[in-house]
Amino acid sequence: xxxxxxxxxxxxxxxxxxxxxxxxxxxxxxxxxxxxxxxxxxxxxxxxxxxxxxxxxxxxxxxxxxxxxxxxxxxxxxxxxxxxxxxxxxxxxxxxxxxxxxxxxxxxxxxxxxxxxxxxxxxxxxxxxxxxxxxxxxxxxxxxxxxxxxxxxxxxxxxxxxxxxxxxxxxxxxxxxxxxxxxxxxxxxxxxxxxxxxxxxxxxxxxxxxxxxxxxxxxxxxxxxxxxxxxxxxxxxxxxxxxxxxxxxxxxxxxxxxxxxxxxxxxxxxxxxxxxxxxx
Amino acid sequence: xxxxxxxxxxxxxxxxxxxxxxxxxxxxxxxxxxxxxxxxxxxxxxxxxxxxxxxxxxxxxxxxxxxxxxxxxxxxxxxxxxxxxxxxxxxxxxxxxxxxxxxxxxxxxxxxxxxxxxxxxxxxxxxxxxxxxxxxxxxxxxxxxxxxxxxxxxxxxxxxxxxxxxxxxxxxxxxxxxxxxxxxxxxxxxxxxxxxxxxxxxxxxxxxxxxxxxxxxxxxxxxxxxxxxxxxxxxxxxxxxxxxxxxxxxxxxx
Numbered sequence: 011x012x013x014x015x016x017x018x019x020x021x022x023x024x025x026x027x028x029x030x031x032x033x034x035x036x037x038x039x040x041x042x043x044x045x046x047x048x049x050x051x052x053x054x055x056x057x058x059x060x061x062x063x064x065x066x067x068x069x070x071x072x073x074x075x076x077x078x079x080x081x082x083x084x085x086x087x088x089x090x091x092x093x094x095x096x097x098x099x100x101x102x103x104x105x106x107x108x109x110x111x112x113x114x115x116x117x118x119x120x121x122x123x124x125x126x127x128x129x130x131x132x133x134x135x136x137x138x139x140x141x142x143x144x145x146x147x148x149x150x151x152x153x154x155x156x157x158x159x160x161x162x163x164x165x166x167x168x169x170x171x172x173x174x175x176x177x178x179x180x181x182x183x184x185x186x187x188x189x190x191x192x193x194x195x196x197x198x199x200x201x202x203x204x205x206x207x208x209x210x211x212x213x214x215x216x217x218x219x220x221x222x223x224x225x226x227x228x229x230x231x232x233x234x235x236x237x238x239x240x241x242x243x244x245x246x247x248x249x250x251x252x253x254x255x256x257x258x259x260x261x262x263x264x265x266x267x268x269x270x271x272x273x274x275x276x277x278x279x280x281x282x283x284x285x286x287x288x289x290x
Numbered sequence: 291x292x293x294x295x296x297x298x299x300x301x302x303x304x305x306x307x308x309x310x311x312x313x314x315x316x317x318x319x320x321x322x323x324x325x326x327x328x329x330x331x332x333x334x335x336x337x338x339x340x341x342x343x344x345x346x347x348x349x350x351x352x353x354x355x356x357x358x359x360x361x362x363x364x365x366x367x368x369x370x371x372x373x374x375x376x377x378x379x380x381x382x383x384x385x386x387x388x389x390x391x392x393x394x395x396x397x398x399x400x401x402x403x404x405x406x407x408x409x410x411x412x413x414x415x416x417x418x419x420x421x422x423x424x425x426x427x428x429x430x431x432x433x434x435x436x437x438x439x440x441x442x443x444x445x446x447x448x449x450x451x452x453x454x455x456x457x458x459x460x461x462x463x464x465x466x467x468x469x470x471x472x473x474x475x476x477x478x479x480x481x482x483x484x485x486x487x488x489x490x491x492x493x494x495x496x497x498x499x500x501x502x503x504x505x506x507x508x509x510x511x512x513x514x515x516x517x518x519x520x521x522x523x524x525x526x527x528x529x530x531x532x533x534x535x536x537x538x539x540x541x542x543x544x
Binding site: 029030031033035036037038039043044045046047131134135138139144145148149150151152154156157158159160161165166169170171172225226228229233234236237238239245255256 | 445522524
């Protein structure tokens, strides 16, 4: 050893030792942490925000109703790939699943954005801290006796994030088409616009920004290259994605809120709470 | 303007210790290390503390201030509430030697486990030529001053002593990333797969990217976003992505 002093109580790999900061070789401090600031605020707020979205999206995903108000379709229900979808004028409703599918059509498609966000590097940090307390905050001891991270099933599956990214690009493309259809009126005539069009446009802009700021996207477009000088176009793209990637957390939250707002707007219009204000 | 601050400093050694109270004068513009030095000069002459440059560049004075891993020389007293006690303890992930000094040899052992730069075939000393854009990513990681605050705060080893043999820690995974991104590293040609070894030998899979290493880095290196996550993606290329695997096989045959 460089200092000539081996740790006193060495342990072998995988064998739980007496808890972390209370290991006998370390400074004897009874408290599990000494942070005096409000370290709990961020994980608590994160958990509350994510929990609120889970409750809302579960309700809307299972509702199977009030998701289309011509020309707008809720992002939770697009593409709609079951026979029990309501007909949408030129919309992305394809009867891939026949009449045997009696549950909400949202359940068939939400698995993809759900998987994308569940395996997202930002959301992983958020729920590992907020829900699993692993760790709850920096230098605050976690409550678990053992820890294997993402080395074993099921968490080793986080490594398939890039595949969810590919699906997320397809879904974002379809939602872009939906937003474009918002420039029609309820009779399907082009050249019109309502408040809902703006809501869908804002949503899809944030969805694209979040999707393209993904760490897997950053790797795929250029990060995996070792010599950027031989790939100037990919280097340029990597630079753009890196700039977005620096705001991945903010975009994750902004797009999460926008997708819920877009769905809720369509729900309000479809359920007749108010009529969509037409701009022209 | 001066004031009297209440300090609680951990005093002890490997056999035990406790927080000891001190009242000490703080002057305008001072940092925590200045106060620790004043304690040494006045009422605690035998207080052990490791320090060197007093400028945030040597990485010696790492400790925990009010429970947060920080460099003592870079923590201004003006940032701390003068009405609250200032708690200073040694880093809590490493064996304590005495007072604020810990045995950080774990890090040197991990450093030796990372195979060094492999000189490329056909190029001698002085013949290396690299474009700036090719080395920019690695240069960020070279800012590391090896204060080991990231190693100290990483819960993988801080909260689980048993993981120390299998986990290199953020600082040395960043080193693996730096070498894997190096445009002239000849490891692959020499049969060393850094992407695979990051996962299989240096414990990359233990990292759950909760970003505490990035939060505590005094050099503001984006360890998680620019080193650990890109390294995870590179490991995925090797181990978990059948399309990349297939593509590499086809390219090899063509």
